[in-house]
Amino acid sequence: MEEKGKKTVPLSNPQISEGDIEVVVEVLKSGRLSIGKYTRMFEESIASYVGTKYAVAVSSGTSALHLIIKALGFGKDDLLIVPSFTFVASANVALYEGGNVEFVDIEPETMNMDMEHFEQVVEKNAGKYRSMFLMAVDVFGHPLDWDSVVNVCEKYDVKIIEDSCEALGSEYKGKKVGTFGLAGAFAFYPNKQITTGEGGIIVTDSDEIFKLSAAMRNQGRGEGQGWLSHDYIGYNYRIDEMSAALGWSQMKRIDTIIDKRNTVAKRYEELLKDSGIETPKVMDYVTKMSWFVYVVRLPKPANKSIRDNVMKYLEENGIQCRNYFSPVHLQRPYRELGWSEGTLSVTEDISGRTIAIPFYTDLEKEDQEYVANHLRKAVEIFIK
Known part of the structure; x- marks a missing residue:
């Protein structure tokens, strides 16, 4: 039970409809739980939505990104x-x-x-590697400034892979993200715009990337080959049929989901106005914003220690929250490659002040008010 005057507000909560449940139950009753019609239907729905020739559904966003770089021949002589x-x-x-x-x-x-x-960074590394690749991340659903990205990449012959795992449905100047590079990836973890439970997808117009990624997700089997015939070194990166069916069902209302998430984001912006807390900014070139999470920044002089105290206060009041993101270059595998504090000043500063607060499609205004009020109080307590 909730304590008097105290709520529990989860960080995320997937929107699952009766139609979603019915189609998953249909798959379970069919007995065809892998490589069935819903995988193909889900792929077709995503490709049609973003405007690409192909889509290849896989087990996660990570496996989608891995298959893309594998299909592009990325290796030890290349730079990402x-x-x-x-x-x-x-x-x-x-x-x-x-x-x-x-x-x-x-x-x-x-x-x-x-x-x-x-x-x-590109200029510094030009000529040192066989090829340079950019993993272009549309962070939290906000598109990159794609005109600028493409200009630099064309100037230096940098190949673009688009990590749009957080940005399904976002648009840059009327064009869907995920479609600016050689291939793009989306992910469907339960906190994403739509969910398949676990799952991801590759989108591309490249015949070669499609052919290779479709084969490699399925243990390297070429099209039309038998179960134990393998043309490539592959992986078990298949999406299961229940997940694909759930994704297909959710795609039928993707625009409604995005609209609702925009409403939630706008409410937060109004509720946190004049609090000193920095709310996300959407640039003019974004013609459609598809929110993944809602990440605020505590005002300076906040740092990681203060941020952690604020998060603890929110959690004690039933408000789930997370720090987004911890810098990748400071994770142990990359420290072992020579990265250390002080190398990426903006990333390190901002990552120490960011908090993802509860955000999901059906988040109620009353719960948002509760979150905003406690966030304001936390700032008053911990940031003088």
Whole structure:
């Protein structure tokens, strides 16, 4: 039971409809639990929605990114440039293939990659590797400044992979994210815009990337091959049929889901106005914003220690919250490669002040008011 005057507000909560449940039960009753019609239908719904020729459904966003770089031939003589302010998988997939990683800082307004620093990193590494790749992250659902990204990448022959795992449905100047590079990836963990439980998908217009990723997700079997015939070194990265069916069902209301999440985001912006807390900014070039999480920044002089005290206060009052993100370059595997504090100043500052507060499609206004009031109180208590 809730204590008097105290709520419990979860960080996220997937929207599961009766239709979602019915289609999953249908699959369970069918006995066809893998590689069935719903995998194909889910792929078709995503490809049609974002406007690509192909979509390949897989077991996670991480496996989607891995298959993309594998299909592109990324290896030990190549470099992947990636923001440190992201989920660790954005960088880890390069290490899976024995490749090299270089981190880039972020700019403070959108928390996306800083374009000036990106070009500096590219210039510094030009000629040192067989090929350079950019893992372009549309962080928290906010699109990158894609005109600027494409200009730099074309200038230096940098191949673009788009990590849009957090951004299904977002648009840059009318064009869906996930479609600016050679291939893009989306993910469907329960806190995403739509969910398949676990799952991800590759989108591309490339015949070769489609062919290779579709084969490699299924143990390297080529199209039309028998169960024990393998043309490639592959993986068990298949999505199961129940997950695909759930994703297909949720895609039927994707625009409604995005609209509702925008309503929740706008409420928070109003509730936290004049609090000193920095709320997310959406740039003018974003023609559609598809919110993944709602991440606020505590005002300076807040730091990691103060942020942790604020989070503890919120949790004690029944409000789930998380720090988003811890810099990837300071995680142990990358420290062992030589990265350390002081190398990416904006990332390190902002990551010490960010908090993801409860955010999901059906979050009620009353619960948002409760969250906002306690967040304001926490700032008054811990930040003088």
